[in-house]
Structure formats: structure tokens, C-alpha cells
Amino acid sequence: MRDMTGKRTPLQWKELFESEQFAQEYFYEGDDLGAAYEPEQTVFKVWAPTAERVELKLYKTGSDQEPGSGILRQMPMARGEKGVWQAAVKGDMAGVYYTYLVTADKETKECADIYGRACGVNGQRSMVADLAATNPDGWEQEHVALQTEKNPKSPVIYEVHVKDFSNDGHSGVPSGYRGKFKAFTCMQTGLDGDLSKPTCVAYLKKLGITHVHLLPMYDYGSVDEADSAEQFNWGYDPVNYNVPEGSYSTDPFHGEVRIRECKEMIQALHSAGIRVVMDVVYNHTYSPDSWFQRTVPYYYYRLNEDGSFSNGSVCSNDTASERPMYRKFMTDSVVYWAKEYHLDGFRFDLMGLHDTETMNAIRKALNELPYGEQILMYGEPWAGGPTAMASGFQQAVKANVELLDEKIAIFNDDTRDSIKGSVFFAGEPGFVNGKEGMEDKIRSSVLAWCDQKGGYRPHGPGQVISYVSAHDNYTLWDKLCLTKCGEPDFRKRDEAVLVQNRLAAGIYFTCLGIPFFQAGEEGARTKLGISDSYCSSAGINQLDWTRIYEYNDLVEYYAGLIALHQDFSIWKNDGMEALDRIRFLDAPKGTVAFCLAGTAADKWKELAVIYNAGRENADIGLPEGCWRMITEGAGFTRDRNGGLQAAGEIREKVRAAAMSVTILGR
Numbered sequence: 273m274r275d276m277t278g279k280r281t282p283l284q285w286k287e288l289f290e291s292e293q294f295a296q297e298y299f300y301e302g303d304d305l306g307a308a309y310e311p312e313q314t315v316f317k318v319w320a321p322t323a324e325r326v327e328l329k330l331y332k333t334g335s336d337q338e339p340g341s342g343i344l345r346q347m348p349m350a351r352g353e354k355g356v357w358q359a360a361v362k363g364d365m366a367g368v369y370y371t372y373l374v375t376a377d378k379e380t381k382e383c384a385d386i387y388g389r390a391c392g393v394n395g396q397r398s399m400v401a402d403l404a405a406t407n408p409d410g411w412e413q414e415h416v417a418l419q420t421e422k423n424p425k426s427p428v429i430y431e432v433h434v435k436d437f438s439n440d441g442h443s444g445v446p447s448g449y450r451g452k453f454k455a456f457t458c459m460q461t462g463l464d465g466d467l468s469k470p471t472c473v474a475y476l477k478k479l480g481i482t483h484v485h486l487l488p489m490y491d492y493g494s495v496d497e498a499d500s501a502e503q504f505n506w507g508y509d510p511v512n513y514n515v516p517e518g519s520y521s522t523d524p525f526h527g528e529v530r531i532r533e534c535k536e537m538i539q540a541l542h543s544a545g546i547r548v549v550m551d552v553v554y555n556h557t558y559s560p561d562s563w564f565q566r567t568v569p570y571y572y573y574r575l576n577e578d579g580s581f582s583n584g585s586v587c588s589n590d591t592a593s594e595r596p597m598y599r600k601f602m603t604d605s606v607v608y609w610a611k612e613y614h615l616d617g618f619r620f621d622l623m624g625l626h627d628t629e630t631m632n633a634i635r636k637a638l639n640e641l642p643y644g645e646q647i648l649m650y651g652e653p654w655a656g657g658p659t660a661m662a663s664g665f666q667q668a669v670k671a672n673v674e675l676l677d678e679k680i681a682i683f684n685d686d687t688r689d690s691i692k693g694s695v696f697f698a699g700e701p702g703f704v705n706g707k708e709g710m711e712d713k714i715r716s717s718v719l720a721w722c723d724q725k726g727g728y729r730p731h732g733p734g735q736v737i738s739y740v741s742a743h744d745n746y747t748l749w750d751k752l753c754l755t756k757c758g759e760p761d762f763r764k765r766d767e768a769v770l771v772q773n774r775l776a777a778g779i780y781f782t783c784l785g786i787p788f789f790q791a792g793e794e795g796a797r798t799k800l801g802i803s804d805s806y807c808s809s810a811g812i813n814q815l816d817w818t819r820i821y822e823y824n825d826l827v828e829y830y831a832g833l834i835a836l837h838q839d840f841s842i843w844k845n846d847g848m849e850a851l852d853r854i855r856f857l858d859a860p861k862g863t864v865a866f867c868l869a870g871t872a873a874d875k876w877k878e879l880a881v882i883y884n885a886g887r888e889n890a891d892i893g894l895p896e897g898c899w900r901m902i903t904e905g906a907g908f909t910r911d912r913n914g915g916l917q918a919a920g921e922i923r924e925k926v927r928a929a930a931m932s933v934t935i936l937g938r
């Protein structure tokens with residue numbers, strides 16, 4: 273079982289870890305891994321069954337570059353049951369930094385604690401945290417009002433990056449908080465200080481979205497926290513999974529600060545009535561030389577037949593969700609964030625790399641928390657490439673959606689690409705920008721593909737995210753500019769593109785499924801034609817609050833769609849029965865028309881929705897009754913309380929304007 277040097281080869285490790293005997297002998301069920309802090313003592317526990325020796329090393333600071341640095345102690349840990357090593361240290365250890373020295377297969381490696389809940393600058397050392405001391409005032413009760421809401425709103429998800437949100441010098445956020453967690457705690461901000469033009473959280477409140485989905489905000493490796501002002505990365509390169517990212521805090525050197533400020537952000541959003549979803553990236557690590565690899569070599573990764581790292585993530589490695597101790601890690605980590613940080617949802621990056629059993633186990637664990645069933649779970653039902661998942665497991669990809677719990681939703685790329693064209697081919701249009709013959713796909717999009725015409729079988733519309741743009745790929749605006757003839761000018765206001773933008777939004781907001789959009793889509797966000805801006809400058813990535821006000825008419829249109837979404841119960845309906853409330857109407861080429869039946873509680877008995885992607889107006893026959901116009905496609909009329917107003921008495925037929933979504937109610 274050894275190579276020439278007497279060490280195990282990667283494939284020998286793989287064989288060992290895939291054996292039933294290893295799983296039986298070493299699966300550890302305890303919930304006490306990591307550093308368990310009490311004022312009198314801290315108990316450190318690390319699972320390292322392949323280690324010959326483990327030592328605990330205590331430091332004064334998170335790095336050697338800080339004043340006062342130095343080693344406090346180094347002590348051996350004792351091996352206990354199931355390969356868990358343990359050491360207890362007397363005294364109040366809060367704020368003490370630590371690492372493990374793990375000797376496995378004759379090599380000693382220093383690593384932070386994979387279960388660490390706090391860390392120093394750049395996540396190189398874990399820190400013992402007194403978590404209770406990191407809670408902002410009122411933290412214990414802050415979530416209750418939302419959790420006990422009588423009529424929770426139907427989710428409308430807004431995807432934003434912590435730094436993008438407020439980094440713009442016009443955001444109205446004080447300079448020390450721009451790009452940080454703290455920006456979310458500034459509740460009264462306006463464009464260049466003009467409060468009549470709200471920005472940031474005040475703006476989101478007005479827009480009406482229900483959930484802010486934050487791009488990865490746990491500790492990632494691509495930005496130097498010691499000097500992060502001019503740096504930018506999306507953050508899909510995790511280092512410490514249970515710790516907030518330091519560059520988003522005002523002080524990355526003191527481990528408790530980022531925790532408190534992250535909690536303050538969540539508390540502030542909750543106080544604005546907005547729930548918080550966290551983007552989680554358990555499918556790979558920043559580098560294969562991770563704390564996981566240094567703690568238990570090769571246990572946490574999938575290996576190819578030749579012993580190389582599987583790379584379905586296209587980020588150099590794939591973690592192995594099907595391995596019991598990684599499944600446990602993922603579950604423990606998600607539950608930890610939900611409980612400790614009061615999160616309301618999780619978005620799984622490349623969920624298709626995870627196995628369906630693990631995803632369902634996480635759902636079950638969340639459901640068991642108080643109000644846990646309210647917590648959203650959704651993910652990307654694809655992978656970057658093939659992965660070496662162990663046999664007997666199924667990938668959580670679109671084709672396997674029926675194997676996932678009905679409360680685990682998937683991003684629907686069929687809706688996304690049918691509406692405005694493929695994400696892979698810049699110039700390829702969809703229904704709103706000139707492609708013909710798309711009517712059937714748009715009808716399936718209306719039904720959130722629950723008609724099974726995509727060859728996969730969602731349990732219901734609640735399992736589908738309906739969207740056209742996210743951080744990946746072109747912004748909607750850029751994509752629409754790229755499918756026009758001629759050289760695109762992304763910065764210029766273009767009425768023809770605006771019309772297509774409204775049409776696209778009007779479609780996915782009236783489809784079944786959970787609406788989701790990239791921050792700034794509602795304000796013609798441009799990244800100047802850059803499709804993959806993960807490491808582009810902050811200037812390319814950040815929200816341009818001036819531009820958002822230049823396109824305020826478009827923003828108002830989105831706000832109207834969001835209000836309509838809350839006004840009508842069908843979009844709160846997660847189950848298949850929602851489909852029974854939809855009937856399609858006769859409609860000419862280039863148009864799709866349908867009625868949505870209301871319930872007794874709804875403001876409308878019925879809505880009629882017409883998508884006209886043609887260049888000519890279209891006359892559409894309406895079912896019997898007196899219909900009133902809610903929107904002809906350019907905007908909505910709101911009353912003083914923000915309610916949607918409807919006008920006119922329309923019978924038998926309606927003229928649906930070209931390149932517009934017409935919505936009527938009766």
C-alpha cells in the first residue's frame with residue numbers, strides 16, 4: 273500500500289477512504305468539532321484519523337506581520353474515538369489564534385481549523401471566538417418579526433456582491449463603509465447624499481424585493497485582506513467556510529470584528545423587512561492545498577482514475593460531498609450559518625457537483641430548525657465539467673431534479689436562454705430580441721417547465737428559479753446590446769434595447785417559479801460587454817448608482833412588476849396545482865397569451881397576460897368579462913400607497929402593443 277518513499281499514493285488513499293471499513297470505523301457524529309469556547313476553558317477537537325500526531329499551536333496574532341505577534345504555546349493533542357484529536361486549554365482563550373500541526377504519512381503540515389469560526393487576517397490562523405460577545409444589540413430577538421410574519425411575501429430575489437453594492441463614490445455611503453458589510457447598516461442614503469434619490473438599503477426597500485442574495489461572503493483567498501481597497505473578486509474561492517470574509521470588514525486583523533459586522537449587516541436588512549440569502553461554494557476549495565487536504569490528505573476530494581484531482585468545478589479540484597465526513601461538514605456548516613447568523617436562504621454554487629443525498633440531508637437539517645422550513649435552498653443544477661463522483665450517487669443536476677426535495681430549487685437556464693438567447697453565444701438572440709419560433713419554449717417558461725417539456729421533472733414551480741441574468745455571463749443590458757446590429761455602445765441610452773429589457777422582465781416576472789435578478793438589471797446595468805468579470809476591477813463590477821437614476825423609468829417598471837407579483841396569489845403557489853390556474857389563449861405568431869385564475873383572496877378574479885415580441889401590434893381575443901388595463905408594457909400607474917392602479921373597460925379583445933407585455937385584470 274505504499275510507494276517507493278513509503279508514502280501512500282493518492283489512489284491508495286482513495287481506495288482506503290472508499291472502503292466500507294473506513295467509513296464504519298471513523299465516521300464521527302459529534303457536534304463538537306472546532307474550538308468550543310467557555311470562559312474557563314476551550315476544548316479543541318479535530319477529526320484527523322490518518323494522522324500519526326497532531327499538535328495545537330497558539331498564537332497572539334493572526335499573522336507574524338502584526339505588532340505583538342508571537343507563539344503562546346504548542347502542545348500535543350490526544351487521539352480519541354473515531355480519529356478525533358483533542359486538547360483542552362484552561363483560561364479565557366477568546367481572541368487567541370491557533371493552528372494544528374498535523375503529521376500524516378510522515379509529513380507535518382500546519383493548518384487552520386476547518387471548523388474554525390473566526391480567523392485572523394487572510395484566514396491563515398483560526399481564532400477562538402466568544403460568539404455571544406460578537407452579537408449586536410438586540411440580536412437574539414431580531415429575526416423573530418420576520419419569522420413570525422402572518423403573510424410572508426412571495427420571494428423576489430436580488431443578487432448582489434457586498435463590495436458592488438456600495439463601492440461607488442456616489443452611493444451616499446460614508447467612505448469608510450463603502451464596499452463593506454457596514455454599508456448595509458446605513459439606512460438613510462441617497463445619490464450623492466440626496467435622500468430623495470435613495471440608494472443601497474433604502475433603495476431596496478422602495479424597489480420591493482424580498483430577499484437579498486449575497487455573493488460569497490465567507491472567507492475567500494483571492495483578495496489580500498491587509499490591503500484590499502483596490503482589489504476585487506467575486507469570491508468563489510473559499511478558504512475558511514465558517515468565517516465571514518475579512519476584506520468586507522473594517523478590521524480584518526481582529527477576528528471578532530468581521531463576525532460582528534456581518535451580523536450587523538444581516539440585522540439591518542432584516543429590520544428593513546428584507547431576508548438574506550448566502551451564496552455557498554462547497555464544491556471546491558481555493559486550492560487543493562487546503563486546510564482539508566492538510567488535515568486529512570485526499571479525504572475531502574474526488575480523484576480521477578489516474579490519481580489526479582477531479583476538476584468538474586474548473587477551479588482545480590472537486591470536493592467529495594458523498595464522503596460521509598464532508599457531507600457532515602457541509603450540513604454542519606449550513607446549519608451553523610443559519611443559526612448563528614440568522615440567514616434565510618442558501619444558494620449552492622455548482623450544485624450539480626454535489627450528490628442529491630447530501631442536498632436532501634441539508635434540507636432536512638434546516639427543516640428541523642425553528643422556522644427552518646422558511647429557509648430557501650436553491651442552486652445551479654449543473655457542473656463546469658465531468659466529475660469523479662463515487663458510484664452509486666446521483667449528481668444534483670437538472671435531469672435529476674425529481675430526486676431533490678421539493679424545497680430545493682434550481683436555476684432554470686431554459687427560461688433564461690429562451691427569453692433573451694444563449695449565455696454562451698453573445699450574438700444569439702431569444703424571444704425578446706428577434707429569434708422566431710420560440711413560442712412553445714416561452715409557454716413552457718410560463719409553466720416553469722413543470723410541463724416536463726424540457727425532459728426533466730420539477731415537483732412544482734416552487735422548485736424553479738425564473739430569471740434572465742446573474743453575476744455570471746453578460747448583464748441583461750449587455751446581452752441585448754450584443755444581439756443588436758452594429759457596434760454596441762453599452763453606455764448609451766437606447767430606446768430599442770430598453771423596450772426589449774422591459775419585455776424580458778415582464779415575461780419572467782409573470783412566469784411561474786421564483787423570480788431572481790442580478791442587482792442593477794432593473795437599472796440597465798452594464799459591465800461594458802465583459803461576460804466573466806470575476807476578477808475585473810471594482811469599477812467594472814460595482815453598481816453605478818448614477819446610472820440607476822438615469823434609468824429610473826426602467827427601475828419603476830421593475831418595481832411595478834414586483835408589486836404585481838405580491839398582489840396575486842398564483843406566484844406564491846409552489847405546487848403543481850398552480851398549473852391548473854393557467855390557460856393559454858389563441859395568439860398569433862410572435863405572441864404568447866394566457867389567463868391566470870385568482871382566488872377569493874386575490875384582488876383580481878383573473879389576469880390576462882400577453883407577451884408580444886413582434887414588431888406589430890396584435891389583437892388578442894379575451895375571455896368574457898370586463899377587463900381593466902394594468903400595464904400596456906411601458907410602465908405602471910401607482911396610487912399614493914404604492915398600489916397598482918388599473919384603467920378602462922375592455923371587452924372581447926385587446927390590442928397588445930408591439931414589443932411589450934400587456935397585463936389586464938378582471
Ligand code: CA
Binds near residue numbers: 493497517518
Ligand atoms: Ca479572505
